[in-house]
Amino acid sequence: MKKLYISLFAICFSLLVRAQTASFSITYDGFTPQAQAAFQYSAGVWTNIVESAVPIKVLVHFQMLMPGMLGITFPNGRKNFSGAPMADTWYSTSLANSIAGVELNPGEVDIEMYLNSNTAWYFDSTGTVPAGQYDLATVAIHELCHGLGFLSLAKKTGTIGSFGMLTASDFAPLTTSYPWPNLDTLPSVFDHFLVTNLNAELDTFPNPSASLGTKFTSNNIYFNGANAMAANNGIKPRISAVSAFALGSSITHLNESSYPAGNINEMMTPNGNPAYALHNPGPICKGILKDIGWNMNPAKVEEIPYMGYAINVYPNPSHDYIYFSISIPKEKIQSIELKNILGEKVGAMENNSAYDVSKLSKGIYFITITASDFQAVQKVVLD
Ligand SMILES: [Zn+2]
Structure with a gap:
């Protein structure tokens, strides 16, 4: 770790x-x-x-x-x-x-x-x-x-x-x-x-x-x-x-x-x-x-679409829990949602916290962060 x-x-x-x-x-x-x-x-x-x-x-x-x-x-x-x-x-x-x-x-x-x-x-x-x-x-x-x-x-x-x-x-x-x-x-x-x-x-x-x-x-x-x-x-x-x-x-x-x-x-x-x-x-x-x-810009803009804020997701892939954090002030965050590949919300996540994914089916999911001045999407895989 x-x-x-x-x-x-x-x-x-x-x-x-x-x-x-x-x-x-x-x-x-x-x-x-x-x-x-x-x-x-x-x-x-x-x-x-x-x-x-x-x-x-x-x-x-x-x-x-x-x-x-x-x-x-x-x-x-x-x-x-x-x-x-x-x-x-x-x-x-x-x-x-x-x-x-x-x-x-x-x-x-x-x-x-x-x-x-x-x-x-x-x-x-x-x-x-x-x-x-x-x-x-x-x-x-x-x-x-x-x-x-x-x-x-x-x-x-x-x-x-x-x-x-x-x-x-x-x-x-x-x-x-x-x-x-x-x-x-x-x-x-x-x-x-x-x-x-x-x-x-x-x-x-x-x-x-x-x-x-x-x-x-x-x-x-x-x-x-x-x-x-x-x-x-x-x-x-x-x-x-x-x-x-x-x-x-x-x-x-x-x-x-x-x-x-x-x-x-x-x-x-x-x-x-x-x-x-x-x-x-x-x-x-x-x-x-x-x-x-x-x-x-050679940064991985597709994975972290908004520049300047660091996103941590681990483990990824996962099957029991996902820890998530993004380095922005708390008051800027409007929502952190876990969505399936159809764009349907399957859960609400918290910053700097672990989220239980053990009951979700396997597949590709997206953590969608909505802040006051940008939106970012991070792909995660449940195996
Ligand atoms: Zn136009």
């Missing part, structure tokens, strides 16, 4: 000393100090997840937008740059810069974003959001993810679906500070991974075409990336492909009903929820970012 403790201590230590792996240079336009603090917090979440030697430049506007819209993000793009893994494919410039190791777009921002100032925002980043308010940190983490390249270039006009035919006029009167490129009917790197339920790759369909348009609204599109699948129990994550195509919402998100509020992968679904906070992009999102070419 003593040896085990020492090895756990070593793991904790390596987690606690980990440095951030990316940096952001953010220009704020129209922000209040409160809103700016919440946004800065959100960028801080990403600094510990993705890796880049090139600072990520963001220009974010806080202004009135269409009622009901929380925010919209325009990633700057590059294709066929030196070292590009896929030819004739659009990469967000933040990703292209990280792959190239140099700034490919001096004088231009990587991510331009609009957040709707006419929203009942919650600014405090505590994770406990009052009824009727929207957590700005959650929305900003989501929008930054699009900026990093979690983005489709799909469009549907009438019955015709296309990749790479978006124009600046599609989003008028919103504009970008950098020149809008001619997208040349080329897909994004994200689009390259999209497949139908029959595993047909969407980038092999005629572009533009009615057959592509049909697929965009088929409710049957999946992301065929190895890392995304590994984060989803080996299954291709489901993409949002609702029957009424919505530009900027369809295809470019995870499926809302597959990953509803409360699911650890809910971050990149199309609809934000009031009175709800999630400050971790979730394992599927991180897998997708890795698949499209991001180097991820």
